[in-house]
Amino acid sequence: MTPxxxxxxxxxxxxxxxxxxxxxxxxxxxxxxxxTLIDQWNHHLFxxxxxxxxxxxxxxxxxxxxxxxxxxxxxNVTVLMSEVKGVDVHNRLVKMxxxxxxxxxxxxxxxxxTSYFGHGEWxxxxxxxxxxxxxxxxxxxxxxxxxxxxxxxxxxxxxxxxNFVVVGGGPTGVEMAGALAEIxxxxxxxxxxxxxxxxxxxxxxxxxxxxxxxxxxxxxxxxQKDLEILGVHVxxxxxxxxxxxxxxxxxxxxxxxxxxxxxxxxxxxxxxTGDDIEIVGQSRIVVDRCLNIPxxxxxxxxxxxxxxxxxxxxxxxxxxxxxxxxxxTAAENILRRIQGEAQVPFQYRDRGSMATIGRNRAVGVIGxxxxxxxIAWIAWAIIHVFMLIGFRNRMVVMVQWIWAYATRQxxxxxxxxxxxxx
Amino acid sequence: MTPxxxxxxxxxxxxxxxxxxxxxxxxxxxxxxxxTLIDQWNHHLFxxxxxxxxxxxxxxxxxxxxxxxxxxxxxNVTVLMSEVKGVDVHNRLVKMxxxxxxxxxxxxxxxxxTSYFGHGEWxxxxxxxxxxxxxxxxxxxxxxxxxxxxxxxxxxxxxxxxNFVVVGGGPTGVEMAGALAEIxxxxxxxxxxxxxxxxxxxxxxxxxxxxxxxxxxxxxxxxQKDLEILGVHVxxxxxxxxxxxxxxxxxxxxxxxxxxxxxxxxxxxxxxTGDDIEIVGQSRIVVDRCLNIPxxxxxxxxxxxxxxxxxxxxxxxxxxxxxxxxxxTAAENILRRIQGEAQVPFQYRDRGSMATIGRNRAVGVIGxxxxxxxIAWIAWAIIHVFMLIGFRNRMVVMVQWIWAYATRQxxxxxxxxxxxxx
Numbered sequence: 001m002t003p004x005x006x007x008x009x010x011x012x013x014x015x016x017x018x019x020x021x022x023x024x025x026x027x028x029x030x031x032x033x034x035x036t037l038i039d040q041w042n043h044h045l046f047x048x049x050x051x052x053x054x055x056x057x058x059x060x061x062x063x064x065x066x067x068x069x070x071x072x073x074x075x076n077v078t079v080l081m082s083e084v085k086g087v088d089v090h091n092r093l094v095k096m097x098x099x100x101x102x103x104x105x106x107x108x109x110x111x112x113x114t115s116y117f118g119h120g121e122w123x124x125x126x127x128x129x130x131x132x133x134x135x136x137x138x139x140x141x142x143x144x145x146x147x148x149x150x151x152x153x154x155x156x157x158x159x160x161x162x163n164f165v166v167v168g169g170g171p172t173g174v175e176m177a178g179a180l181a182e183i184x185x186x187x188x189x190x191x192x193x194x195x196x197x198x199x200x201x202x203x204x205x206x207x208x209x210x211x212x213x214x215x216x217x218x219x220x221x222x223x224q225k226d227l228e229i230l231g232v233h234v235x236x237x238x239x240x241x242x243x244x245x246x247x248x249x250x251x252x253x254x255x256x257x258x259x260x261x262x263x264x265x266x267x268x269x270x271x272x273t274g275d276d277i278e279i280v281g282q283s284r285i286v287v288d289r290c291l292n293i294p295x296x297x298x299x300x301x302x303x304x305x306x307x308x309x310x311x312x313x314x315x316x317x318x319x320x321x322x323x324x325x326x327x328x329t330a331a332e333n334i335l336r337r338i339q340g341e342a343q344v345p346f347q348y349r350d351r352g353s354m355a356t357i358g359r360n361r362a363v364g365v366i367g368x369x370x371x372x373x374x375i376a377w378i379a380w381a382i383i384h385v386f387m388l389i390g391f392r393n394r395m396v397v398m399v400q401w402i403w404a405y406a407t408r409q410x411x412x413x414x415x416x417x418x419x420x421x422x
Numbered sequence: 423m424t425p426x427x428x429x430x431x432x433x434x435x436x437x438x439x440x441x442x443x444x445x446x447x448x449x450x451x452x453x454x455x456x457x458t459l460i461d462q463w464n465h466h467l468f469x470x471x472x473x474x475x476x477x478x479x480x481x482x483x484x485x486x487x488x489x490x491x492x493x494x495x496x497x498n499v500t501v502l503m504s505e506v507k508g509v510d511v512h513n514r515l516v517k518m519x520x521x522x523x524x525x526x527x528x529x530x531x532x533x534x535x536t537s538y539f540g541h542g543e544w545x546x547x548x549x550x551x552x553x554x555x556x557x558x559x560x561x562x563x564x565x566x567x568x569x570x571x572x573x574x575x576x577x578x579x580x581x582x583x584x585n586f587v588v589v590g591g592g593p594t595g596v597e598m599a600g601a602l603a604e605i606x607x608x609x610x611x612x613x614x615x616x617x618x619x620x621x622x623x624x625x626x627x628x629x630x631x632x633x634x635x636x637x638x639x640x641x642x643x644x645x646q647k648d649l650e651i652l653g654v655h656v657x658x659x660x661x662x663x664x665x666x667x668x669x670x671x672x673x674x675x676x677x678x679x680x681x682x683x684x685x686x687x688x689x690x691x692x693x694x695t696g697d698d699i700e701i702v703g704q705s706r707i708v709v710d711r712c713l714n715i716p717x718x719x720x721x722x723x724x725x726x727x728x729x730x731x732x733x734x735x736x737x738x739x740x741x742x743x744x745x746x747x748x749x750x751t752a753a754e755n756i757l758r759r760i761q762g763e764a765q766v767p768f769q770y771r772d773r774g775s776m777a778t779i780g781r782n783r784a785v786g787v788i789g790x791x792x793x794x795x796x797i798a799w800i801a802w803a804i805i806h807v808f809m810l811i812g813f814r815n816r817m818v819v820m821v822q823w824i825w826a827y828a829t830r831q832x833x834x835x836x837x838x839x840x841x842x843x844x
Contacts, residue, residue: 042569042837059481061834068613069831078615081569081837099573132838147464147503151521191490193500392825392833396818403814409491411814412483415464415503416554 013103020109020303020327027331053135055179115267126260145258161258168264169206171355177204181230289345302326435525442531442725442749449753477601537689548682567680583680590686591628593777603652711767724748
């Protein structure tokens, strides 16, 4: 794995090709560094639309691009598909299966994964929504539940199959619950002969007294009302006590569910450890304002993995815009150091956040604006289409959305894979 | 699973929703029968384009539609997703896991699956290309081989990873080999830093002295020449002695291969057995000219599963047009019998056949025409787009093809699933 560019140039290793890692790589274009970009998958994932794959609106390829084709023209970037197992911070080595790679500078951008708060045994029963494999597993379970209901003679068992429970009332949970309700009420309305899909029950459960805690209270109320209009049962102030096979245990009742989706929490997996490395909530790595680890200034952390202090001193939230901006700043600071210049502290330019609930319904904060309803939904669609990487993806996603809008159909309702399992 | 239409009407069960089964269901529209259409998957697969999913040109959803959405408006059709385990011909029962279903008339249309000629142990080493799961597995192996080559330091091991072997020189094998050569020579040309993808070797092996035995000899020669221009090594008159992990054993040598695709044979799985049921080559069920089993005239066989005598007395080939026409005729004959009319014998209208080799290259027989080169390729593209079910699929497939034609890129280069396995 000899790097192709001049080996006298400093070697920067970027771990993770999400929003942070990819934007770091972009910032090194035509710069005097050798870059190795490592990811466990071969594709960059446009995570904000992942729930649309899980709910059969889009195909996997619509929101994923091969990493090496994205950076094809940057001849100083080598892409490796490999899982990084750990980092030897003293010898500056990134460790993979059977390989290790020396770095001069390291950017860690591995993001977060689903957290079950110490209950890893819930994972197979209630998949999260972080990777493409997760999205396809949820899609499979959702549509298999409807198929199983058509085969089921026992009305009680059938009704259990048609209960969908989403745990976690953040943007992912809200978007999943809204999409599931739309599938039952519109997409599948006339597709079954032995039951009425509109009788499906979708539950959205959160431990907090309100949904979307990162949004202004009023918008969260609008989102809740919109979900309830779609028929979603919003259950607040309610902590899940346990997940069993096909059952969500709440303090006051047992909720049977054919499909359970876990969107209640995330945790990072810090690849570096040591007494001099501070790990805070969600296992995020504490960095200074220039995005490097204080004790190891050659190691930068960008995106969800890092706990970067914001204006108020609290860590910035795990959002795509934060990751994009941090990736760029981390790379620029490395270039500044190579050129003997002073680093600049990271400054987050907050452009807002959005969540979509269903056709014609979304909520959003864009700068000073508070949007909801149709206008928020249109803004959401435009912003997300333009953030997608690649001309073709954009065009195909637009075609699919327009088609879905006109027909209320979903194009990717495929069940692929094991036939006998749930 | 009570049928919804009047239960005094005859009950027709169709097993398999491929070209034959689906077209049989279409023929029952607004007719006085209750129809149950059973398939092990929830989607109808447009099999002629399956190799394009295996080679990352199209997404699964582009060539697959949910069966129940296709027949949504036929209120007398119930769709069940279930695997049929067998048929009790005496009691007229279709047997599924935990369910059985009585029929008055039965149409068997389960098609064929990959045959390893008694060497089932080769299957995990050399997947076939019959289901969507197969196509995704091949796609995964192809792109993982290139990724593994980028990680590999040993030149000999790397070169083995970059050997692709396709066994079987029928249309599927020819199309796979052509597409693999194009991926290496064009799609991935600039994507790697440690090797040159154009140095990839693609082998197409067949036991016969020529490719495409169902085509006129001259067209087969053109196809071979076209493949060789793309850099495919065509190895004829050569029987594969064995498949081992990463090795295709030929009589005179051992061919190392990072990816092996098996397109050498198919076999049916007759769901009915008995002394009075004749099974011929490839386990196909012998039917009379009206498409029913002579000893069980209430059972019809349509598509690849049936051995229907053609004009020359030999069984008709396993082609999509045969299946489409047989499905329709089987259903029409059932309706004729219900109405007390005489059945009509099946007459195959041969509209020709085609195989595509790569960009601008195809061969085809359409009626009296023998086509090759660009014109055959354009005809192939038009025919296949128009045969696709659903307005949206057509539009999305056209967008993808035009984009791919303009850029030589492939949109669905995703590796999803197990990370550590081959």
